[in-house]
Amino acid sequence: MKEQSSDSLDxxxxxxxxxxxxxxxxxxAFNSLDEERKAAVYSHLQRMASEPGWHPEQRLSxxxxxxxxxxxx
Numbered sequence: 438m439k440e441q442s443s444d445s446l447d448x449x450x451x452x453x454x455x456x457x458x459x460x461x462x463x464x465x466a467f468n469s470l471d472e473e474r475k476a477a478v479y480s481h482l483q484r485m486a487s488e489p490g491w492h493p494e495q496r497l498s499x500x501x502x503x504x505x506x507x508x509x510x
Contacts, residue, residue, distance in 0.1 A: 455482070456498035460505040467506055479506065 454466035455478065467475060485491050485499035 455502050456495070458498055458501040460501075463502045463505040467502075479503075482506075 451466050451469075454462045457463060467478065470478060482499045482502050486496055486503055491499070
């Protein structure tokens, strides 16, 4: 079994928190990022919520994250 690097684990936990549908958890994860990464993550969440091809549950989670962040970004 291949070990995951701490960076990939951190990224996995970050997205787990961002897509958790828990407003507080979303905000904490988002606020742990620098401004450049915040912009990239916010843009990605917008694409997930609006573009075809994403699973309906992913789209709902992305929209919940955007709702939680509407005053953050």
